[in-house]
Every structure is written in C-alpha cells, then in structure tokens.
Amino acid sequence: MSAFIRISHLSKVFALAEHGGGPVSLMGALRSGKREVVQREVRALDDVSFEIREGERVGIIGRNGAGKTTLLSILAGISDPTSGTIEAEGDIHAILTIGTVLREDATGRENIYIDGLFHGKSRAEIDDSVQEIIDFTELGEFIDRPVRTYSSGMKAKLAFALGSAIKPDILIIDETLSVGDAFFADKASRRMREIADRGRIVILVSHGLSSIVEMCDRCLWLDQGRLIMDGSPAEVTRAYQASVQQADEAEFKRKFEAGDPVVRRPDLGRLEHLGLIQRAEEIKATALAFEPLTFHLKGLVTGMSRSLDAHLRIVRVDGRTLWDDRLSSHGLVLPACGSFDIEVAFDPFILGANLFRIDAQLLDEAGPIDQISRAFEVIDEHGQHGGTPLLFYPPLIKTCSLKDV
Numbered sequence: 466m467s468a469f470i471r472i473s474h475l476s477k478v479f480a481l482a483e484h485g486g487g488p489v490s491l492m493g494a495l496r497s498g499k500r501e502v503v504q505r506e507v508r509a510l511d512d513v514s515f516e517i518r519e520g521e522r523v524g525i526i527g528r529n530g531a532g533k534t535t536l537l538s539i540l541a542g543i544s545d546p547t548s549g550t551i552e553a554e555g556d557i558h559a560i561l562t563i564g565t566v567l568r569e570d571a572t573g574r575e576n577i578y579i580d581g582l583f584h585g586k587s588r589a590e591i592d593d594s595v596q597e598i599i600d601f602t603e604l605g606e607f608i609d610r611p612v613r614t615y616s617s618g619m620k621a622k623l624a625f626a627l628g629s630a631i632k633p634d635i636l637i638i639d640e641t642l643s644v645g646d647a648f649f650a651d652k653a654s655r656r657m658r659e660i661a662d663r664g665r666i667v668i669l670v671s672h673g674l675s676s677i678v679e680m681c682d683r684c685l686w687l688d689q690g691r692l693i694m695d696g697s698p699a700e701v702t703r704a705y706q707a708s709v710q711q712a713d714e715a716e717f718k719r720k721f722e723a724g725d726p727v728v729r730r731p732d733l734g735r736l737e738h739l740g741l742i743q744r745a746e747e748i749k750a751t752a753l754a755f756e757p758l759t760f761h762l763k764g765l766v767t768g769m770s771r772s773l774d775a776h777l778r779i780v781r782v783d784g785r786t787l788w789d790d791r792l793s794s795h796g797l798v799l800p801a802c803g804s805f806d807i808e809v810a811f812d813p814f815i816l817g818a819n820l821f822r823i824d825a826q827l828l829d830e831a832g833p834i835d836q837i838s839r840a841f842e843v844i845d846e847h848g849q850h851g852g853t854p855l856l857f858y859p860p861l862i863k864t865c866s867l868k869d870v
C-alpha cells in the first residue's frame with residue numbers, strides 16, 4: 466500500500482460575527498446578546514486542489530492568514546472542510562502545536578510512554594524504542610524533569626522526536642522545527658528525508674524559507690486561501706519572496722504619498738492647493754520627463770506672522786530629497802495677510818522616470834504653519850533613458866511669481 470493524499474476543490478469558510486467591538490465568533494456574538502450583529506464570512510481556503518504522492522516532502526508557505534494552518538488541520542482530520550473532498554491513504558500523524566503533543570506536568574520520559582500508549586503501542590514496544598527517542602532529543606538529564614521546565618527549543622525537540630518516532634505514513638509538521646537549533650534542524654531534516662525515503666509523505670509548514678528549501682522537494686504557496694504556485698522549493702520561495710517585497714513596496718508608496726506629519730497652526734494660515742502644470746494644463750498624477758513643469762501653490766495667510774515663507778521640496782520614492790528650497794531665496798515675498806497664488810517653473814525638467822512627491826510648506830520663524838503634499842509619477846514616453854532614474858540637472862527655477870489675488 467502506498468501513501469497518498471488527494472485534495473479536490475477544498476474550501477473552508479468561517480462564519481464571523483461583527484458588532485461595535487470588532488469581529489467575534491458567531492457563538493460569542495449570540496452569547497453576548499448584542500443586537501445589530503452583522504455576519505461576515507472568512508474564506509480561509511478557496512477551491513484548493515492538489516495531489517501528494519509517496520516519497521514527497523512538501524513545504525507549504527504563505528503570509529499570515531493565508532490558510533496554511535487551516536489546511537493542515539483539515540489534512541490532520543481535526544477540522545472538516547466546508548466543501549470539497551480529501552482522500553488519503555496511510556495513517557497520519559500531525560504535530561500542529563507543541564502544546565497539544567506534550568503534557569507539561571509529566572517528564573520527558575513519561576511523555577514518551579504516554580504518547581506511545583496513545584498511539585496503540587504496548588509498554589514492551591515502547592521500552593524497546595525509548596532510548597533511541599531520548600538520544601534523538603539530546604535532552605540529557607532534562608528527560609527526567611517536567612516538560613514545563615523546558616525551553617521552547619527543548620519542547621520542540623521532544624515533540625519532533627515523538628512525532629517522527631511513530632513512523633507514520635504521513636507526517637504533518639507545523640512550524641515546530643523553527644525553534645530548534647541549526648544542528649537539530651539538520652538532524653530533523655535527515656529524519657524527514659528518511660521518512661520520505663521509506664515511501665512516506667512529509668508535509669511541513671514554515672515561515673523559514675531556507676528550511677523549506679533544505680528539507681522539502683516540493684513547495685506549495687497559499688495566498689488568501691488559494692493555491693497560487695506549486696513547484697520546486699527554490700523556484701516557489703523565490704517567487705514568494707519577490708511578491709512579499711512588492712507588497713512591502715506598495716505599503717511604502719502608500720505611506721510615501723501621505724507625506725511626513727507636521728504640527729499645523731491653522732489660526733495663522735493654510736495651504737489650499739498644490740497643482741502640477743505641464744503643456745499649459747493641470748495634470749493629475751503623471752508628468753512627462755524632459756518637458757517643462759510648473760508647480761502651482763495657493764494659500765491664505767490669516768494671522769500676523771513674522772518671516773513668512775514657503776518651502777518646497779521634491780522627494781523621490783526611495784526617500785532621497787532631490788531639491789529643497791525656500792521661495793524667499795528667489796526674491797518672493799508672501800503677503801502678511803490675505804490670499805496668495807504662486808507659480809514655480811522649472812526648465813528643463815529635472816527628474817527622470819520614477820515616483821516623486823512634492824511637499825509645500827507654509828512656515829514662519831516659529832516653524833510650520835501648514836503642509837500639503839502631492840505624489841506624482843514621471844514617465845519617459847520615449848523610453849530612451851532607462852535604468853536608474855537620475856537627477857539630470859541642478860534644479861533651476863525659471864520663474865517664481867506671486868499672482869494678484
């Protein structure tokens with residue numbers, strides 16, 4: 466008989482209830498007796514299908530909340546899918562959380578006996594294998610101390626030694642190895658290979674991508690409950706890493722677009738508009754490289770401030786400030802009270818293709834009064850200037866003028 470797992474169109478939906486205090490379980494919401502409970506569904510697994518054949522060591526990766534643990538608990542028979550089927554041949558042993566494997570008040574040795582008896586072994590059979598398990602754990606004299614006195618690494622070693630000693634047809638491990646030391650991880654990896662070499666199946670969930678590459682020969686990538694890649698560990702972990710990096714970049718861009726926070730003093734004045742003008746038109750988000758560009762700043766001064774000034778700054782998405790100047794240094798004097806309307810023109814345009822932000826700040830000698838930021842992208846229509854975007858010229862302001870308002 467050969468071990469295999471076949472999963473077809475597997476989905477798992479959790480019903481969550483929400484009221485003022487945020488999400489709670491449906492039972493919790495019913496118990497709390499609160500009205501206006503809105504039911505929401507979490508699709509932890511969404512139409513997942515794959516097959517694992519004998520001898521495969523399969524790693525499962527994905528960001529937090531991707532559905533990995535849900536998949537493992539269905540594979541381990543701890544929870545049922547909402548829809549879809551799972552067929553498995555062979556007895557399954559799962560180490561999902563160390564806490565559920567080990568009894569804290571019993572010693573390590575007692576845990577070996579309890580676990581063996583639980584898995585249907587006779588006392589004599591356990592007597593035969595106990596020393597081998599103890600040797601594998603490297604716990605030394607700790608084996609006769611209560612598990613509650615162990616470090617998390619020691620618990621991980623014992624849990625793994627127990628799980629793998631049972632010699633199951635299908636061994637499922639959730640993150641357990643990540644708390645062991647490098648030497649133990651190496652030994653555990655060899656043990657997993659032995660299990661797989663006997664024609665069995667090993668499934669490992671881990672956030673440690675290097676352990677997946679080292680220990681597995683196949684990798685599944687879950688994202689928001691869906692299986693999005695199935696292939697060699699090196700290939701899948703590379704693609705996963707690239708996607709995580711992109712998501713981080715997107716988060717960075719979102720923060721970048723919001724600008725730096727400043728303490729505002731609205732009683733003294735405010736900035737009302739920061740626009741970009743190119744080819745005599747106000748543009749929204751995209752400017753062309755190598756074309757003159759004008760910034761348009763409108764605002765209002767309502768209090769008596771001394772040394773009133775406007776400060777403009779251009780920042781590239783990587784955080785580098787490319788230009789930073791006060792308009793007073795170009796002879797521009799803001800009115801002491803009333804509206805202002807300023808145009809600042811650059812020629813030639815100084816920026817290469819990239820994402821930028823312009824920050825305009827109204828300030829006086831005591832500090833900022835108001836700030837307005839605007840992100841914009843510069844594109845090179847002709848694509849002649851690829852590579853790392855550069856600051857092409859020292860910025861030159863062509864005109865810096867105050868309009869009559």
Ligand SMILES: Nc1ncnc2c1ncn2[C@@H]1O[C@H](COP(=O)(O)OP(=O)(O)OP(=O)(O)O)[C@@H](O)[C@H]1O
Nearest residue numbers: 479481507509527528529530531532533534535536
């Ligand atoms: N019992 C539950 N009730 C409600 N929602 C749940 C339950 N268990 C999991 N979920 C939700 O299902 C989704 C998948 O969770 P799961 O724990 O499987 O992800 P994971 O990939 O193991 O994440 P992590 O890497 O953080 O352990 C998440 O959105 C999670 O909030």
